[in-house]
Amino acid sequence: MKNMQPATLEEALRLLAAADSTLRYQSYKLEQQNSKLEHQNSKLAQQKLEIENQKNQIRDLQEKLALQLAYRFCSHTEKYSAGQPLLFNEGELSPLPEEDAAAVHDEDIFKEETVSAYKRNRKGRKPLAEELPRKTTVIDIPESEKQCACGHRLVKVGEDVSERLQYIPSQIYVLRTVRPKYACRNCEGSGDEDKPVFRQAEAPRTILPKSIAGASLLAAVFTNKYEMHLPYYRQEKAFEHRLIGISRQDMSSWQETVYKASLPLEKLLMAHIKSGKVLHMDETTVQILHYDKVENEEETKKDENRDTSYMWLARGGPEEKPAVVYRYFKTRSASCVKEFINGFSGFLMTDGYKGYISALKEHERSYPEETIIHACCLAHARRKFNDALKAGKSESAKTALSFIQKIYAKEAELRGNSSSDDGFLMGRKKEVQPLFDRFKEWLTDKHEHAVNSGKFGEAVSYTLEYWDLILNYLLSPELTPDNNTAENAVRPFICGRKNWLFSGSEDGARSSCFMYTLIENAKLYKLVPYDYLRCLFERIPYARTDEDWMQLLPWNIRLTPFEDKGDWVIN
Numbered sequence: 001m002k003n004m005q006p007a008t009l010e011e012a013l014r015l016l017a018a019a020d021s022t023l024r025y026q027s028y029k030l031e032q033q034n035s036k037l038e039h040q041n042s043k044l045a046q047q048k049l050e051i052e053n054q055k056n057q058i059r060d061l062q063e064k065l066a067l068q069l070a071y072r073f074c075s076h077t078e079k080y081s082a083g084q085p086l087l088f089n090e091g092e093l094s095p096l097p098e099e100d101a102a103a104v105h106d107e108d109i110f111k112e113e114t115v116s117a118y119k120r121n122r123k124g125r126k127p128l129a130e131e132l133p134r135k136t137t138v139i140d141i142p143e144s145e146k147q148c149a150c151g152h153r154l155v156k157v158g159e160d161v162s163e164r165l166q167y168i169p170s171q172i173y174v175l176r177t178v179r180p181k182y183a184c185r186n187c188e189g190s191g192d193e194d195k196p197v198f199r200q201a202e203a204p205r206t207i208l209p210k211s212i213a214g215a216s217l218l219a220a221v222f223t224n225k226y227e228m229h230l231p232y233y234r235q236e237k238a239f240e241h242r243l244i245g246i247s248r249q250d251m252s253s254w255q256e257t258v259y260k261a262s263l264p265l266e267k268l269l270m271a272h273i274k275s276g277k278v279l280h281m282d283e284t285t286v287q288i289l290h291y292d293k294v295e296n297e298e299e300t301k302k303d304e305n306r307d308t309s310y311m312w313l314a315r316g317g318p319e320e321k322p323a324v325v326y327r328y329f330k331t332r333s334a335s336c337v338k339e340f341i342n343g344f345s346g347f348l349m350t351d352g353y354k355g356y357i358s359a360l361k362e363h364e365r366s367y368p369e370e371t372i373i374h375a376c377c378l379a380h381a382r383r384k385f386n387d388a389l390k391a392g393k394s395e396s397a398k399t400a401l402s403f404i405q406k407i408y409a410k411e412a413e414l415r416g417n418s419s420s421d422d423g424f425l426m427g428r429k430k431e432v433q434p435l436f437d438r439f440k441e442w443l444t445d446k447h448e449h450a451v452n453s454g455k456f457g458e459a460v461s462y463t464l465e466y467w468d469l470i471l472n473y474l475l476s477p478e479l480t481p482d483n484n485t486a487e488n489a490v491r492p493f494i495c496g497r498k499n500w501l502f503s504g505s506e507d508g509a510r511s512s513c514f515m516y517t518l519i520e521n522a523k524l525y526k527l528v529p530y531d532y533l534r535c536l537f538e539r540i541p542y543a544r545t546d547e548d549w550m551q552l553l554p555w556n557i558r559l560t561p562f563e564d565k566g567d568w569v570i571n
Helices: 009-073 215-226 232-241 248-261 263-273 297-305 334-341 354-366 378-391 395-417 421-447 454-465 467-475 484-500 506-524 529-542 546-550
Strands: 278-286 288-290 309-316 323-329 346-350 372-376 503-505
Touching: 009 378, 009 454, 215 232, 215 248, 215 484, 215 506, 215 529, 232 248, 248 263, 248 506, 248 529, 263 309, 263 323, 263 334, 263 506, 263 546, 278 334, 278 484, 309 334, 309 484, 309 506, 323 334, 323 506, 334 354, 346 354, 346 467, 346 484, 354 372, 372 467, 378 395, 378 454, 378 467, 395 421, 395 454, 421 454, 421 467, 454 467, 484 506, 503 506, 506 529
Parallel strands: 278 346, 288 503, 346 372
Antiparallel strands: 278 309, 309 323
């Protein structure tokens, strides 16, 4: 039938029309099937994307859980040990290598080794320091028992001595300062008109005029809060136990008044940290209960919704005479960095916060004569790889940590063996730079496959993003690979914040930062913070010139012991 030829033209046209109709129907059916297939493909692609997203979400949650478990139960140190297994993965540890599983009875595995002698640390309690004051009490037998039954008197043949520490609570007393007045009853002062009618010794100057607080009490209150992390409300309770009415509001007011009286010292310290070749910076949060009132309504609304403000820290100055400054700012804006870097030239070591980069770009445009080289902290990159290792079984994270470990080891070796800065920098270029080159080559290769690989991918991307800034530390002999200098300086503030929790006002936050500045600088120069603050508060009222204020800096001041003045009043 298929090979039959149409007999007439009309029949041929009819057959063609039927074939055309059949083709159109089949084409319509194919289009429907294609549409269904496209819809199904789209649905499958969407499902595949959802599955991939869910896998990534599950991986992220697993990593977060592993990090939380590690943070809660593991050591917080960032030191990496290649042989240390991961916690909570006991069932997935690699088996022992064959040589470790060898039979222990094989005599060939035992070899003689000569071990060098060493001094064993003696266990036991350390003796009490000889410098401590001592009192002696003798517990003797009665005289009647010193007579022997044979008729002879007992002779002392030895003694047992024990030492125990005793504690005397701190003493608080009132120092009454009496200044007698003198006048002439005969002429009532008319005979000596050049001098006042009443003559009296000048009153001693105090940092808090008309206040009951002396310099020693102020020093004790401030060191208790900012060194021992004892908030004012706890100190208020301690004073109540001694029947002394000093409220937390009183102590806060004293703090702000002392800060205002000491502003020249803060300016000197700020100028000092800019006088060196290296500046370390960091920042952390602080909560403020009541912000300063401003006329701008928009700014007022921002303050009402503001959860946190920031304490900024900078450590710098000459290498042999460092100093640290804490400052409060309302925000984390790049503009806050200006006060620290304006007037400074040298190396700025920070973490990867973008605000520093923005501030340095603006500073370069405004002050082209001040050259600042930005260096970023390698420890922050190491921290991210360490998190990736804790979050999973990333062998690549172990490799990255091994690279960084080798860099630190080589740095320590060079610093210990180099006798000059030039030799140290040459050693860095020759031995440390190749380690970085191999590390970057490895990172670049991993980056192509680790974009969406969770914590490890984040660590790789972060390290490559800041790579050039991380390497800038190689140019300065004073810099180390990390910003630990600033991070160690910010720790006392964080420890205190866990106890006092917040600042009542912005003025309180500014004065609190200044107290940390004084105490941490005293600790830098091995001064007892209480003694430094006491001598400082005694001498600030007499400081008039810049030279006077210079003598109050912790590396210039000469501390004097507490002087117990006056005679006891017998009621």
